[in-house]
Amino acid sequence: MTFFADHALSLMLIIMIGITIAGLPMGISMIVASIFYLFFSGQDVGLAAENVLNGVFGNFVALAVPLFIFAANIMNAGKVSDRILTFALALVGRVPGGLAQVNIMTSLIFSGMSGSAISDVAGVGKVLTDMMIKEDRYPRGFAGAITAVSAVVGPIFPPSIPVIFYALISSTSVGVLFLGGVVPAFLVCTTLGIAVMIMAKLRGFPVEEAIPLKAFPIILIRALPALLMPIILLGGIYSGAFTPTEAAAVSAFYALLLAAFAYRVLGFWSFISVVRETVKTTAVVTIVLCGAYIFNYIVTVEQVPQQVFAFFDAMDLNRVQFLLILNALFLVLGCVLDCSTIMLVVTPLFIPTALALGIDLHHLGIVLVFNMMIGLVTPPYGILLFIIKALNGIPLGEMIRESWLFLGLLIMLLLLLTFFPQLVLWLPHYAGML
Numbered sequence: 001m002t003f004f005a006d007h008a009l010s011l012m013l014i015i016m017i018g019i020t021i022a023g024l025p026m027g028i029s030m031i032v033a034s035i036f037y038l039f040f041s042g043q044d045v046g047l048a049a050e051n052v053l054n055g056v057f058g059n060f061v062a063l064a065v066p067l068f069i070f071a072a073n074i075m076n077a078g079k080v081s082d083r084i085l086t087f088a089l090a091l092v093g094r095v096p097g098g099l100a101q102v103n104i105m106t107s108l109i110f111s112g113m114s115g116s117a118i119s120d121v122a123g124v125g126k127v128l129t130d131m132m133i134k135e136d137r138y139p140r141g142f143a144g145a146i147t148a149v150s151a152v153v154g155p156i157f158p159p160s161i162p163v164i165f166y167a168l169i170s171s172t173s174v175g176v177l178f179l180g181g182v183v184p185a186f187l188v189c190t191t192l193g194i195a196v197m198i199m200a201k202l203r204g205f206p207v208e209e210a211i212p213l214k215a216f217p218i219i220l221i222r223a224l225p226a227l228l229m230p231i232i233l234l235g236g237i238y239s240g241a242f243t244p245t246e247a248a249a250v251s252a253f254y255a256l257l258l259a260a261f262a263y264r265v266l267g268f269w270s271f272i273s274v275v276r277e278t279v280k281t282t283a284v285v286t287i288v289l290c291g292a293y294i295f296n297y298i299v300t301v302e303q304v305p306q307q308v309f310a311f312f313d314a315m316d317l318n319r320v321q322f323l324l325i326l327n328a329l330f331l332v333l334g335c336v337l338d339c340s341t342i343m344l345v346v347t348p349l350f351i352p353t354a355l356a357l358g359i360d361l362h363h364l365g366i367v368l369v370f371n372m373m374i375g376l377v378t379p380p381y382g383i384l385l386f387i388i389k390a391l392n393g394i395p396l397g398e399m400i401r402e403s404w405l406f407l408g409l410l411i412m413l414l415l416l417l418t419f420f421p422q423l424v425l426w427l428p429h430y431a432g433m434l
Contacts (some may be wrong), residue, residue, distance in 0.1 A: 319357050
């Protein structure tokens with residue numbers, strides 16, 4: 001048993017990798033491997049349950065995750081996103097590359113309700129992609145690529161599920177992080193919009209028919225209840241009316257009122273389907289959270305963060321050099337791992353080093369979330385590309401060829417945020433939160 005005790009961490013990693021290769025989810029792999037570690041190291045196996053209970057079920061902030069998932073599912077099932085789509089079409093449809101511009105704007109608006117890139121792509125993104133490829137108006141690969149790339153703004157603009165995860169593991173303010181993501185989100189949309197305009201001119205993409213001016217008031221009135229949702233959430237949080245977790249409950253209740261009563265498009269069986277889908281998604285997320293909390297306990301006991309700090313300290317790096325290395329690492333990890341695993345398992349290892357270098361953890365959080373969102377559209381993992389392939393039948397190769405330019409622009413923006421922290425911190429400072 002001495003051998004097992006001395007090599008408990010290595011054995012745990014081998015078991016975790018083996019279980020993952022066998023095809024089980026990462027959350028299950030972490031839980032099983034961590035229990036083996038506790039057994040090998042001679043610790044009480046009950047520590048696994050204790051860490052889960054204290055970390056997940058004893059954390060008020062974690063409750064926001066299923067509530068935002070529920071709100072996003074209602075928005076999709078209740079066709080609330082259709083009103084947003086019509087509003088965006090009226091606003092920017094006449095701009096060169098009209099439907100692509102609508103795609104970008106709709107992603108920004110929808111992100112203020114769901115906080116999830118996957119919800120954006122699976123809901124309103126599917127409709128927009130179908131509209132773009134209808135009658136060969138846009139190349140299939142371009143339509144799929146812009147849908148996937150524009151969806152990355154979802155978890156950057158508040159509310160955001162990955163930001164909540166980051167707040168959990170870094171003990172930072174959810175409110176400051178939410179506000180810090182506003183400027184980067186608008187930068188992403190503006191950059192993508194300009195790129196689409198140039199490409200539309202060069203490639204002859206169509207412009208949509210102008211909507212009569214007299215139709216605008218009706219379109220605005222129909223979309224206004226949905227458009228008010230992010231304003232209500234952010235206004236409530238920053239006025240002190242409710243906490244970010246309470247804001248998640250408000251968003252879920254407000255979405256339900258919109259779909260069931262204001263728009264009357266959510267029936268009883270549709271509601272049951274929404275609840276079932278929310279439970280499934282929440283279960284997957286919770287399993288990852290449980291595994292991460294046990295895993296992070298073991299990493300702390302083994303003093304891995306201190307070893308990581310010693311490694312970087314020996315390299316004598318400054319803030320920018322450390323952030324550049326971290327960005328490169330996370331970009332590579334984003335190609336092969338999902339966002340929640342990177343955020344909950346890998347990120348805690350680097351927080352002590354960031355603190356020692358004087359890096360603002362709120363700035364770090366937005367940079368890392370943005371980085372991981374790029375991973376959602378980066379081959380070979382690129383989960384958003386796979387979802388579009390499954391929903392719209394667009395070949396993966398065509399989307400990958402069209403996505404490289406957009407990925408280059410996103411990486412340029414990532415570097416801009418890295419070098420200029422005030423792009424993230426200016427708004428929270430202006431609001432008096434920092």
